[in-house]
Amino acid sequence: MANVIARLDDVTLSYGDRVVLKKCSLDVVEGAITCIIGMSGAGKSTILRLLDGLRKPDVGHVYVRGHDICHMRESELIEMRTKIGFAFQFAALFDSMTVGDNISLPLREHTSLSEDEIREIVVHTLDSVGLAHTYDNMPSELSGGMLKRAGFARAVVTNPDLVLYDEPTTGLDPIVTHLLTDTIKRLRQQLSATAVVISHDLQSIYMMADYVAMLFEGAVIEYGTVEEVQRSMNPIVQQFLQGSEVGPIPL
Template sequence: MEYSIECIDLHKSFGKHKIHKGINLKVVKGAITYIIGPSGTGKSVLLKQLCGLMPPTSGKIYVDGQDLTSMSRNELMEMRKKFGILFQNAALFDSMNVYQNVAFPLVEHTKKSKDEIDRIVTEKLRLVGLSKIEDKMPSELSGGMKKRVGLARAIALEPDIILYDEPTTGLDPIMCDVVDNLINDTQKELGITSIVISHDIKSTLKIADHIAMLYDGKVVLYGTPDEFKNTDNPYVKQFFSASREGPINII
């Protein structure tokens, strides 16, 4: 089994506040891995470390076998091109239309011609189920459409790995299903590695190939959806049942 990312004994602190206390995680290449856990367990902090936006306090992160934690600034900049990121609120540029938003990474990081950029923007919007909206502004889009435009931008450079930060937050159940299918279809069509931060248990069990649950700075269980459904792990059982009773502290 090949791994896109490996985290070894990862620690992260902000002053005296310890977020991660020895995370060990292997992300399978070409699969969809969900990272779940209660609020405040450092899921988004972990995501930022995986793509080099935030350094760990200690430990190692390997991306395609390369040690991210020992890279120079220029090496990190080059390595980040392997990643596409869909932020929680899509993070579209309000002053740019849909075309300009999706084209942005192509304009900034490549020397492609206008015709080539036009072709790529059209193709990526088609992949996420949107066509002929290139002239619309973000203010004219629904929440679900913004997420899809954000995904089109994330895959514009054809990354090896896509990071999703709570992609279904704030969406109605129907649009959640649309986004779930988009994550699944994008991974299958492009053959990429997908890492999804989520609180959505239904989406996790439906879409994930592998799941890692974080609690108290560590991975308390890593496995398949079936293994999570059948586990006796008390942290997972409490989280999945949305119960106040159990070892997870309610702050």
């Protein structure tokens, strides 16, 4: 049985009257890339926020490295987050800082490294996502794909053992999508880190995923390897994978 680095245990979470997750359980296997698929608004991004302690469930538990993070104090959550990387959907770089400063920030705040050492690490990390030349650029000067890669660089610069990617390829052309998918796979190998990826892009998922979880109406309805999910007999999963309008998924 593979080691589990993070676990959602019967989690229910609502935003106002809207129930987003309903008794949702999910295991994230250590060292693997787990992709979460599902309809828009199914609660996929909420799962990432739960794993990073940015949201607390109404009911249920979230475990990271065996610790229930629902009852952690803010200082403990901050400590925990330094070992988790989060690449946001729209990169969420701080627009008042250069790309270099954005990526240096966690190192400046959480390590006692000198400025020279930080710069060396940041340049190396930017180089690993093909953006070494953008160190002094402002985020507003980068394209959508470059922003996402800079977001990746910030997420992994502290060598986290768990990296969360929120829709890394959404809205990008096929070439950049392929490039980012390769980058996620390469970063996982370089860092030996676990990755959880939210995506709608099935081709990317087939390329990188070790495990796939399908979320529907607030719960995981299918979980397995890519082949297992592709062979699923569940009509909801098949309708989603085929992109068909006809089937049990209400449109």
